[in-house]
Amino acid sequence: MHPMVKPALRRGWRDLNTVQFGMTPAHALTLGPVDTATGSFLELLNGTRGTALLREEGRRMDLPDGHVDRLVERLSRAGLLDDSRGGGEDADALRRNKDVLDRLRPDLASLSLTTSEPGDALRSLAARRALRVQVRGAGRVGAVLAPLLSGAGVGEVDVLDGGRVEPWDVAPGGHPAEAVGDRRDEAARRAVRRAAPDRPPRRGPTAPPEDGGPGHSLVILAPRDDVAVHAPDPSAAEPFLASGTPHLYAGVVEGTGVVGPLVLPGETGCAGCLHADRTDRDPAWPRLVAQWRSGRQRQVRPCDLTLATTVAGLAAAHALAFLDGRTPSSAGARWEAALPGLHWRARPVTAHPDCPCGAAAKGNREHTAEEGARRETMAEQWPSAEVRHRAGAERSAGTWRAHV
Template identity: 60%
Template sequence: MHPMVKPALRRAWRSLRCVQFGITPAHAVVVSPVDPGTGELLALLDGTRGTELLRAEARARGLPDGHLEALLGRLAAAGLLADASNGRPGKPGSGAGSGAAAGAAAGAGAGATVRDPLRADLASLSVVHSEPDRAVRTLAARRALRVQVRGAGRVGAMVAALLSAAGVGTVEVLDSGRVEPWETAPGGLPAEAVGERRATAARRVVRRWARGGTRAGPTGGATGQGDGRGSPGLSLVVVTPRDGLGAYVPDPVPAGPWITTGTPHLYAGVLEATGTVGPLVLPGGTACACCLQEELTDREPVRPRLLAQWRSGAPHPLPACDLALATAVAGLATAHALAFLDGDLPASTGARWEVSLPLLEWRAERLRPHPDCPCGAARGGEGERASAAGSAQDTMAG
């Protein structure tokens, strides 16, 4: 083992015997008391030394036998310890030696020369997860996942690109028609894709941002059709319709097969300068599209008549989808998707987050399972089933 204090957390001494790791309240940890010898030993926990060498360093400073182990135990319990010998699975030459080198470079700060595009993602995961090797295992687990993005407009194309860039193994994009000029965006479909088939253009974007270890789909890259041949089951469906109505008021009909098969799905989109992220639906555990429609009908009996008119005919020819708002929605939706794929239950689980121009104040609405909905979430107990689903995802990610 080559122990190191997680380099992503900045270190500052609050006093001569009290050190703080991290700045933000969500992840900062204070360690106290710290005597001078232990403080010197802390400075050596940069991943370049194995435990035997660290024991010798501790003895040279007059620290008693077992002091190093006690310090490492304290740091591990506080979620501050990482093992540089793990490296990142899937990288060429990864192993104990290369992992130690990567850890040493990570602790070297600005002078580090490791050229790993997922290095910052790994650092973020190390902050989020307390276990020393959880970040490495989580990033490796993403390679085995298969996510389907349904819709390749401004929001959907960016979500697909971000998921691919974050290390998700297989990202499929389903859509029809051809790219319109107003659907292009930085980070999404490029300007040169105008007139091209949306699925083809989106597949190229996904392939461009794919990281090492990405699984090739049936077409030799991230797939555009999602026929599932030779690929694992869907881990998640992200519904990002170009006409944001399908995300703002989800249609229960397309969601029927996902409810039947127990496939988790997340809605995200922009409608009339209003962005939405959620709900993340855990079939049988949280409110689904049908639950939401039933609830809206209870509040406003005329709602079915309105929905029938809004959903009928051709999609709206020119959605009001602001570029910056679409980017914000795509980023938040991807972050929620990754949190779920990594084994957590994000705030969109059974809830919807909404933001509107020009004030851009995010609002959250909790969605309850409807007793008349055939999905069964209301009868099964939302909290219990959601927790069980979270545990299942944690097992998968681990």
């Protein structure tokens, strides 16, 4: 191990004996008491020295025997250390590809904030290269969202849509003006290839488009149809539920941005649950949806450029959190914000007992008093810095980690 204090966290001295790592409440931690010699030794934790050499440096600085090991262990338990040579074989391969790694260094630094074990940040970044994501929809949201995922290191991002690029599809980061008239899916795939750090090989023009299935880590539904955003059709998600494919909804409807729900089949509420719940609360809901779907379509639907870009960015962030093994807040919820106030709020999408997806039955089995007691016991046994990381890893390392 070649320990280094995570460079993503700014460091400052709160007083003569207390160091603060990080600025924001979400990630800041304090370490104390720290004497002058130990404070100087922290500068040596920069990833250029192995533990043996660090022990020698500690002896030269007259630090007590075992002090270096205890300090490294303490920093590691607090999630403040990384390993400049850790992460496994895939991480080593990424290190050797310096041009690609340089493109992804901001993403690597961000991952270091949300991982605890040394080497996990680069391991997670390298793991993205083996993932396959499909984006369904290449309008102002989908055509921006797909390149974002590709640029963040996701190895294969495919886009499905019909028709050709219209002038109102053009958006910074999505379809360029010169793509007007081209097939939407092909234009979006070009944007994906341009965004990729290492330009994945281009799929042959005669290859059939792949349907979202077990081979995909995630499918993102970003329809251009605003009715499909507001009232997602449960039948459209049946193949994903049958194959156990996680899927995330995102889009813009009448000046309202929507991200979620992230559906983990059999685990969290789906489009069918959403429809059933709305019908329970409003008996007229099915009648309205039928009229919206069959009524005369506007040529150009309201989709504010900045709101669409915001939705694309937020959806990409939720997707990456899931792909990296976490459970984002869109699992079982829809995040919505409407112009002009843009106050984001979460609307729960609870598993409905009448929905055939089975999520309600599973939830009833798992949320027991025994499970709650077990988690409380675990929380009491772990230091607070470790609880946040391990609890998040526990939630996402089971069934759905296999899809990633």
